Amino acid sequence: MAVVQTGNGVRITGDEGLDVQRTAFTEIPLIDLAGMMSPDEMDRRRTGAEVRKACTEVGFFYVRHHGVSPAVLARCYEESKAFFALPEAEKCRIHIRNSPNHRGYGPLLEENTNPDSQGDLHEAFDLAGDIPANDPDVLAGKALYGPNLWPAQPEGFKPAVLACYKSLVALGHTLFRAFALALELEEDYFLPLIHKPCAHMRILRYPPQEGVVNEKQIGIGAHSDYECFTILNQNGDSALQVLNAAGVWVEAPPIPDTFVINVGDMMARWTNDLFCSTLHRVINRSGKERYSIPLFFGPDYDTVISPLSSCQDEAHPPLYPPVRAGEYILSRFDETYDYRQSQPEKV
Template sequence: MKVLETGNGARAMKGGGLDPQRVSFDKIPIIDLEPMFTGDEAARQKLAQELRKACTEVGFLYIKNHHVPKDVIDVTFGVAEAYFAEPDDVKMENHVSKSKNNRGYAALLEENTDPTARGDLHESYDIALDVPADDPDVKAGKVLYGPNQWPAGKPEFRKALETYHAEMLTLSGRLLHAFALALDLEETYFDQLVGKPLATLRVLHYPPQFGEIDDRQIGIGAHSDYECFTILAQKEGISALQVLNAAGEWIAADPIPGCFVVNVGDQMARWTNDLFASTVHRAVNRSGKERYSIPFFFGPNYDALIEVLPSCIDEAHPAKYPPITSGEYVNGRFMATFAHYAAQSEANADTAT
């Protein structure tokens, strides 16, 4: 039994290679999000109960009727594919090391989500909430805020990613209301904490892996996500995502047309005292094709306190986690995951002293 260290503690994984157990999709539930747009109170409460069940039992779900236009998704996949086809020297012009805020391009093997592994076999481009360099929070050194960097001469790339990011912010607001209802809170409970969210959009390219594969070097190693939740678009017809169930077995989370995958992140798990499961997952691209995916990581404001909700504590269930700010938690996880980020943070600290 392998043990994986995450930001919320150790998780156990059974051995047995890289092939997931392939089960019917109802093992990862499909939630119809339409009531959060047009439903009455009764419909929203029904959805909330379905979401609560999915978050407590699985930690992963599909959502349909999310109201994100298909053409926004398709265009973003298209510009991502074109961008990653560029020569390496062109992509390196916007390397993340040139950003103080982890924005831009990262090459193959530069990320290492599983500390026992040897690097992740994907390349990425990250943007987040675009905060000007003269913003008080940026000037105060809240390093996860700041401006995005963009490839020169590619306005279509910038437009597509900014449009997608805006759509994800809107969808995240609806989802956050559903999460509040699922926790028996007022629907708008979290709104005061997300006026300036740590909301990162990534486009990812995973080359295929053939033959015998070293499980220490796969598309993305076993990990849990850091924020409240993740909304993932997967290109249809290419399987790679695998989810770790409570028995330590890997379950396939294949693309479903018209659906996003949503998973609980560490911050939501901490808020709920692990009532909602921050589920470990990985990606192994053995499809024989290039894989592209678009995850959106949504978390609260930098200074928002992640403290166990009163409704998730009682005498039998004391708080498992000490309070921590959103920025402090995510920054710590980035330091452990991205070599360039850790080196840059150390350099910035040396400069400050």
Template sequence: MRSGGLDPRRTSFDEIPIIDLEPMFSGDAEAKADLAAKLRKACAEVGFLYVRNHHVPQAVIDSTFAAAHTYFAQDDAAKMRNHVSLSRNNRGYAALLEENTDPTARGDLHESYDIALEVPADDPDVLAGKVLYGPNQWPEGQAAFRAALEAYHAEMLKLSGHLLHAFALALELDETYFDSMVSKPLATLRVLHYPPQFGEIDDRQIGIGAHSDYECFTILAQDAIPALQVLNTAGEWIAADPIPGCFVVNIGDQMARWTNDLFASTVHRAINRSGRERYSIPFFFGPNYDTVVEALPSCIDADHPAKYPPIAAGDYINGRFAATFAHYGAAQEKAAAGDAA
């Protein structure tokens, strides 16, 4: 195996690498191979990277940030009309402190609105109880908000396909290796609003507590306000400040499991000390609900047996959501009781 084989080298990095994605759009095989080697190194050593030349129109990004500003400026009563507790599948609004990504902390200082793949209520997977599939909640009378988020979600699906092809090459697999596993992905778009924190800050209550992401990877758009920090192997928090024209991409826990920990799902957090409101747009991409996540053939050998038992992607995410979102387990219990009645 190239690039250090299956023994990953974790570094006490002091900056986040930048990867140019243009080869995944140009089709040049030699340029793709060079990109794949750089991507493998970034994912094995850091687990975070910036991507440029991603081909997502800036107008789509700007519209979604504008929609987030307008939405979160509403009063609490208006936002609570689409609270996530009204959704069986974790879609809608969540208020300050309702999420707790770090179980040792006291809640995250952000509010959010989540959508995912739009799946009709009468879809066979929804009727079969695969609760991460289903329809989105949408605020009444806010067509511009819905249009902006749906356009952004569609662009993220396209970009995720290109990224998956790059990951496959980086893992010495056929470029289309993952395609059949993401025909109906668990792909969540979230818009986030972080109020500023002033004075002495309790590290148990920050914008978002220290955590790793659950899915295969996350694509993050940031506004101009710095807040994101990434933990290196020396225990230092490294800034992942916004770079114009770039998304931040980080490896999630499912990809770490898929790669038998060759790729790092790196702990990160956000603290908004800017004195201004901060907005960000993460997109969490994972495979189909029933896709079994188990060590990839290129990530195991006699000296590197599989570390994790196989698990369906949906079952894995369900378990993580239940541990993170106070409303999620209650919504599932309520739905189950209704189904049994």
């Protein structure tokens, strides 16, 4: 059995190798978010109960009727393909190392989510809330806040990406209401904690991996996400794989007009491991490039994450010490990105 070091400790990843059990997408629950838009409280509570079941048993679920316009997504993908097609030197003008708050372009292999691997085979554009440099939180050194780095070209890239970001953040607010109901809390419990959320979006491009695949160098190595939950749109063929409770890798293929939602380490800590932060990885064997857009949604920087009282009792004492949300996320970035650390040469 192989293991992976995560922000919540060492996790078993199942058998070594890259084989995946091919199962129907219904292995991962599909939840209709229309219930969260209903004026009927019972409809919303039923949706919350579905989210609870998915989060305790799987840690992943699809959502449909999510309210994000297909046109907004399509425009973001179109402009992103034009950006990634630029010469490497042009993209590196906004290299993420030039940002004090983790924004900009990341070339191939400069991220390593699994410490035992040799770099992740994707390139990325990272952004978050576009917060002015003179904002009090930026001046106070809260390093997840600040302005984004934008390329000069393509001209339509910035407006397309910001429109997508705005839509996914709105979806994140809806999901936080669903998570509150899933935890049998007041529906608005989390809303005061997401006035200025650490909501970090990425646009990812994966080149195809053909022939014999190096197990130590895939699209993204086995990992769990850092924040409360991830909102993922997949564009292209199946590449995302999720580790089930039996230690078997299961495909999570794209389903039209849906997003994949998964629990992150921060929500696992908040729920005292009631909700599963599930290991996953990406291997692009489609023979063509693949794109995806994840939004990693966490609360405001200074939010203290400690096990909720409703998720602990005498038989389930708190598993994690309190930690500030922003500091926790930064600690995970420090362990993942080349530009944030001095690493020995990869072999």
